[in-house]
Amino acid sequence: MGRRKQAKEQSYYVEVILAAKSVVVEEPAAPKRKRGAKAKKQQQQNDKPELGWVYNVKWYGYPEEDNSWEPEENLERCERLRASFWENVGVNDLNYPLGTEFHPSSDWIDEEKRRFVKEYALIQAGEQEKKAAQRKARQDQRNALKSPAADSEAPHPMPSTSAGSQRRHRKIILESEDEPEVVSKSNSPMSQMFGRVSEATHSFSTSTTLEEESREEGMLGASLKRKRREGADSSVNVPPRKKVYVETRDSLFSERSSIDVDNDSRDPTVEDEPVQTTIPPLPVRVTSTKASVSASHPTVPPLPVKTTTQPTSPTFTAPTECGQGLPTKERLAQGALVLTTPREMGQGSAKPAPRLSPMTTGSNSLMSTGFRSTAGIRPAHIDRDPILAEFNASLDSPTSVASLPPDGPPAIAIETSSGPSEDQKEVDSFLQVTIPPQVVPGEKLPLLPPPCKIPPLPSRLAPKTFRWEGTLSLVPENDSTSADPPLKVVIAGEHNPMGTSLGFSILLNAISKLEVRRLHEVHHLSRILQACQAPTQFATMFPASLEEKRPWGVVTNFLKLSKSILLNPLHLGENVVAHLLVAPLDILPAAIGVPSQVKEAALQNGSLIVCTLPWSLTQEQLDSDLGKPAAKSTVKSDPNLLATHKRASKSHPQLQEAIRLLGFPSPIYSYLKLTNRSWTILAPGNTEGDGAGPKDTPEVQMMKAVLSKVKEEATTGNQSNRNRYPVTSEASHPEAASLVFIHLSTLRSLRNMPYLRERISSPEYVRFFTFGTHPSIDKQLWGVREVFPCGGIVTFMPSAFMKYPHEMVNLLRRLHDHPLWTSYILPAALGMLINSAGVDLEESPVPRLLKFIEDGQLALIEAPPELQAPNRDVQGWYKKYLSPSPPTSAEALSLGASAFSDSPQSHCANIEQEVAEDLARMQRQPALMVDYRRYVVLTGVEVTRQDSLEWLLPHQFDFKDRHV
Missing domain, CATH: 3.40.50 (Rossmann fold)
Structure with missing residues (x-):
């Protein structure tokens, strides 16, 4: 049994650093006292303790109560975390006193925790893969030990032995005492026990039980038992021990083997001669008694070749075998894998082969050369696949070649003749009877007159009337989409009084919808007609279905009440060639000249009039003027006005800046110089009507500068103008002002101005203006503009x-x-x-x-x-x-x-x-x-x-x- 694995050292992971504190790292040693001021100063410097940093660490998997202060030595492997901590806190060259603490931001702590979770997941995944690889290696090693390689090399199964005669084999490894205790993988006891073959039984000892191993361990001792287990579990290749090897019989794996201890073991000094083993040949099915097969060297005979048995037949056919309904591939496979002996070749007949009758041609030019064909036709035979034949044949067998008669196959001689044969004459006489005289070669056929041109049939189809179906929508100029759903309309009833080819069918061919960008008032039509020719096409527009009738009525009524018309550009290629005019019949001027038929159709179904207005100038005329420079203006600027503007820009830069930033229009500026009305400014600070002045915001100061300049310019005028137009001035109270300038920020406070109602309804017509900027108001409404008209x-x-x-x-x-x-x-x-x-x-x-x-x-x-x-x-x-x-x-x-x-x-x-x-x-x-x-x-x-x-x-x- 192998050594026990040492207990795995437990690892602790630092999740995040919560704080850092300066502490004393090393207390100064007590030096010897020296006299003198210089020595005293040096001693004071040496008495200062050495400071360092400790970190408050949050351990992964432990609660906050287990957080601890750790020195830098314990965090040597956390260099990136410490660097990130000081980068977040800040690094400088200052010396901090003892006990100084630094805490990172909460965002940094959360970010580092998330980062640790990702890195820890990668570490765990790597450990799992490593463990899986180790388990797989161990399993492969066990499988290699349990399934020896001898099974794959055995040519035939080993003979089985009875249970009574089967012996237990124990292998003893003789070691020298002075060698180190190192076990090789290939020579370990477990590998030898499972990798050797017994001489008596030729079977593998793979069924050793734990009980047998325990008895074996008792015989070999505790040390041998430990070494054998370590050798079985070890996966490191080390030098083998010193062993005593003897030659064994019938070894299939190596030339030398260890000594086997057995009761009936043979003398190890006796060496048996090796027995030469050969692979038994494949069985050969003998189909002929005359085939001779060598006993010592079995070979596969060549494939048979079947020859014809009736040489008198004029045709040669290959013999076929009955496949008994099997597919072609299966029959080929059967013929390739089954070994058969060839049949005896039959002796060719001495009777000469029949010859074909001589062939003749219609021309004697080739016959005069005396050319005769001597090549014969080779008889058909069975072609076998050479690859299958080589597979079935052994190395010692001769090449399978079909034997042919010595004189070769019977050739077919082709004889020539100097004159036409009887058959040729019969064919010529037959063709003369069957071919009509019109196609006899050598005779010219009469030319037929060309056929008359058939006039086309008259067209009975009625002319196609124009009809266009699409949508009509109003799209604002500053928006690409329409807020209203499109209206499905139809344009029909085309009327062409001018007879031109540029009609609705050409201009509206590639258009599926009409998008009107803006509405034009009908009195603008007189100016538009000056740039266009007379209308060329007329039609009517009406709704496409009953569902569109109601919104269609809203559109027509709106156009009539507002007296508006619709204009849509018409393109021909990439150029605008005309405009499509859509308007009610009641508001169109007489200059349009609507035909009576179109008028009647419009009055019957309440539709709108549609007509085309082509440009007066063609595209070539417009292109020819594009490269010319613009004509100089004939209006000369007043020199006094230019001089005044230059002087004002130099002497009053604040005024010019205020006019540009406030967007002060010149008409309002001119009006202020000609009026004597009093003005007031409504800005944050005086919206309650208490008479308090507005706050001095930059825009309010700019407005005051402009109004003061207006008063100054009006005062410098001549005496007659000053009497006729008194100078404007600031009102004493907002309720008495005739000109009210409202800052955009005070619009929300209008309801708190009761005097505004009186000023609006006053019969003297008080004028109101807005100025300035504010985020609550759209940018398009910034600047000076008149309101409440x-x-x-x-x-x-x-x-x-x-x-x-x-x-x-x-x-x-x-x-x-x-x-x-x-x-x-x-x-x-x-x-x-x-x-x-x-x-x-x-x-x-x-x-x-x-x-x-x-x-x-x-x-x-x-x-x-x-x-x-x-x-x-x-x-x-x-x-x-x-x-x-x-x-x-x-x-x-x-x-x-x-x-x-x-x-x-x-x-x-x-x-x-x-x-x-x-x-x-x-x-x-x-x-x-x-x-x-x-x-x-x-x-x-x-x-x-x-x-x-x-x-x-x-x-x-x-x-x-x-x-x-």
């Missing part, structure tokens, strides 16, 4: 419809007809009105209100979410309210009822607050500020609120303009 937005409280139903119906019609005003109702307000009507819904104003919503005269919507709102859901707002057509009455009824039930503001006071907040968001929207001035809430009862909105009764509302 004209018009307004109106929303409603449910009480207005319940108390003034008829007045509200008339007011809704007036708001719809006014071009500068619009109106909407909140879904929660509509839901409260439906809830108040109860069972008398048909008698209430709700049905007429739903009709207004369905016709598009009243919008059912809420304010869009602001840019920095906490619960901003722009996509949800688009999905809920953005639609190509207004909701139906049923949809509006369902939307209002669900909004009122879901809203926490379920009573009148909360609905009022919700309506006020929604309209205030509308007022703060920069996209609406540039178009609408007033923001009004119509209610059934008087409401007094201190905000920037107007709360009016229906009869108190006034447009305050000349629109009737």
